Amino acid sequence: MHTLLLLLLILFLAKVFGDVVERAGFPSILGEIAAGVSLGLFLIRPDNDALIFLSELGAIFLLFTAGYKEINLQELKVASKVAIVPTICDVVVAYSFGFLLGRAFGFGFMESLFIGVAFSPTSIGVSVRSLIDLDYLSKKVGSTMLASAILDDLIGIFMLSVVVSVAADHQMPSGMHLLAIAARILCFIAVMIILGRKVFPALFEYVHRMHVKESIFAFVIMTALFSAYLAEAFGLHAVIGAFIGGATLSSVPIAKIQEVQSKVDGISYGVFVPIFFAFTGLSINPGSIAGAGTLSFLVVVMALSGKLIGGFIGSKIIGFDSHDSLIFGVGVMPRAGVELVVISIGRSMGVIGDQVFSAIVLMVAVSVIVTPVFLKFAIRFKERSEMVRG
Amino acid sequence: MVVDYAKVSVAEIMTRDVVTVTEDTTIDDILELFGRYHYHSYPVVTDAGELVGIISEDIVLEILLFKQIPASRQTHLSVVRSLGDDARGIMMPYPVTVSPDASLSETADLMLKHHVYRVSVVDCEKLVGILSKRDIVNEICKRRD
Numbered sequence: 449m450h451t452l453l454l455l456l457l458i459l460f461l462a463k464v465f466g467d468v469v470e471r472a473g474f475p476s477i478l479g480e481i482a483a484g485v486s487l488g489l490f491l492i493r494p495d496n497d498a499l500i501f502l503s504e505l506g507a508i509f510l511l512f513t514a515g516y517k518e519i520n521l522q523e524l525k526v527a528s529k530v531a532i533v534p535t536i537c538d539v540v541v542a543y544s545f546g547f548l549l550g551r552a553f554g555f556g557f558m559e560s561l562f563i564g565v566a567f568s569p570t571s572i573g574v575s576v577r578s579l580i581d582l583d584y585l586s587k588k589v590g591s592t593m594l595a596s597a598i599l600d601d602l603i604g605i606f607m608l609s610v611v612v613s614v615a616a617d618h619q620m621p622s623g624m625h626l627l628a629i630a631a632r633i634l635c636f637i638a639v640m641i642i643l644g645r646k647v648f649p650a651l652f653e654y655v656h657r658m659h660v661k662e663s664i665f666a667f668v669i670m671t672a673l674f675s676a677y678l679a680e681a682f683g684l685h686a687v688i689g690a691f692i693g694g695a696t697l698s699s700v701p702i703a704k705i706q707e708v709q710s711k712v713d714g715i716s717y718g719v720f721v722p723i724f725f726a727f728t729g730l731s732i733n734p735g736s737i738a739g740a741g742t743l744s745f746l747v748v749v750m751a752l753s754g755k756l757i758g759g760f761i762g763s764k765i766i767g768f769d770s771h772d773s774l775i776f777g778v779g780v781m782p783r784a785g786v787e788l789v790v791i792s793i794g795r796s797m798g799v800i801g802d803q804v805f806s807a808i809v810l811m812v813a814v815s816v817i818v819t820p821v822f823l824k825f826a827i828r829f830k831e832r833s834e835m836v837r838g
Numbered sequence: 839m840v841v842d843y844a845k846v847s848v849a850e851i852m853t854r855d856v857v858t859v860t861e862d863t864t865i866d867d868i869l870e871l872f873g874r875y876h877y878h879s880y881p882v883v884t885d886a887g888e889l890v891g892i893i894s895e896d897i898v899l900e901i902l903l904f905k906q907i908p909a910s911r912q913t914h915l916s917v918v919r920s921l922g923d924d925a926r927g928i929m930m931p932y933p934v935t936v937s938p939d940a941s942l943s944e945t946a947d948l949m950l951k952h953h954v955y956r957v958s959v960v961d962c963e964k965l966v967g968i969l970s971k972r973d974i975v976n977e978i979c980k981r982r983d
Binding site for chain 2: 470473475476517518573576577580585586590591594597598656657664698699700701702704705706707708
């Protein structure tokens with residue numbers, strides 16, 4: 449199929465399906481993945497070079513926008529105080545479940561590592577909607593969940609940088625190897641911090657005086673591309689660089705002018721990110737899900753129960769009662785963007801196979817569908833218990 | 839007489855008597871300010887007068903109508919803001935600033951090019967004034983008369 453027509457079809461279906469799903473009360477990502485799956489049913493294969501490249505840009509812009517728009521250093525400080533323990537617990541348990549599941553099914557060390565990392569992050573957007581509907585967001589468990597989500601993503605991205613570096617070297621990591629990876633990550637972060645504090649503010653002071661049109665927007669996009677490229681030069685993956693690049697711009701006032709943010713949103717969520725999610729759907733092999741029913745089922749069950757159990761234990765440790773701990777555990781179950789980026793990278797590196805890729809996309813879809821139901825049940829359960837006691 | 843606005847400094851025309859809030863100002867007090875005055879935004883300053891953020895009408899509207907906003911437009915930060923109970927919790931950090939020495943023409947250019955309606959004027963991190971598009975228009979009209 450002609451590339452332009454293919455792009456047109458993908459964007460059209462992603463937006464239409466996304467809107468239908470959004471109106472039904474679920475995140476548009478489900479519709480965007482479904483758009484890709486439906487194109488796959490018409491025998492369109494994910495082998496178009498332009499589409500592959502645009503999908504990679506989608507992953508880069510997804511994480512760049514997350515860093516650029518959503519990172520607030522002040523909030524991070526507060527979040528790390530209140531939510532570090534439950535976050536570490538849910539990440540560790542979910543990661544262990546994923547890694548052990550991979551090993552139990554006879555996958556290699558690298559593939560199991562990727563499965564573990566794909567199990568680790570959380571995307572609580574769908575939980576937040578339920579908490580708002582049930583007037584539970586302002587309760588302590590709601591705010592802890594919010595704080596946990598941002599830490600979850602940071603830990604997930606850190607883990608991704610490590611496994612990508614390990615996988616890129618095609619060898620079992622030794623102690624020295626891990627130290628070298630940690631040094632590369634720290635060096636990259638140090639360079640980006642220096643750029644963010646010293647270079648970017650001065651650069652944007654100059655940029656806003658330029659006479660050419662859209663100078664600030666263009667330099668924000670250039671920062672995304674530069675930080676993604678620099679990360680690769682440091683032996684890390686481009687998406688990690690994009691996230692950190694976005695975070696370093698988050699404190700540069702000129703780069704964060706509302707109008708520029710809207711344009712960055714437009715190019716990300718209007719074009720590249722839907723292409724990434726639709727491409728993820730297009731890359732699913734429905735036959736491999738059917739052919740690996742037990743694996744797919746266990747991936748869903750273990751990924752959700754890993755977060756539930758880890759979140760429950762972590763919340764108990766910081767003093768939540770059993771009901772609130774259950775609510776927290778359920779609330780951190782959903783997965784979305786970062787998880788799909790992890791498995792897309794794993795697949796493009798040849799580490800993750802069709803079966804695991806498709807099973808994890810299925811897990812993402814199931815997690816955003818069932819979490820609101822489970823969350824309502826957990827909250828009602830708590831309210832009923834309080835009524836009986838009261 | 840033709841006025842060279844590149845030679846007019848921001849300090850000459852900015853509003854110096856700025857209504858500010860501190861980081862601990864409660865949401866109720868901030869809402870009262872929006873009712874009492876007709877300013878579009880309020881700078882948030884520390885006890886030492888250093889500018890740390892800004893609270894605009896957009897933020898207040900977002901908080902007041904949070905439950906009515908379509909879920910697709912609720913970002914992580916807007917959700918966190920909706921839970922804030924003081925200026926520190928809801929303000930937008932890192933507002934756009936200019937120095938008092940900046941020229942009127944270059945500041946107006948910034949405002950026009952990027953649809954910025956007002957900028958905080960900061961000297962050594964301390965807030966010394968606010969400049970809005972209206973201030974610039976008024977000044978230009980005054981000089982034409």
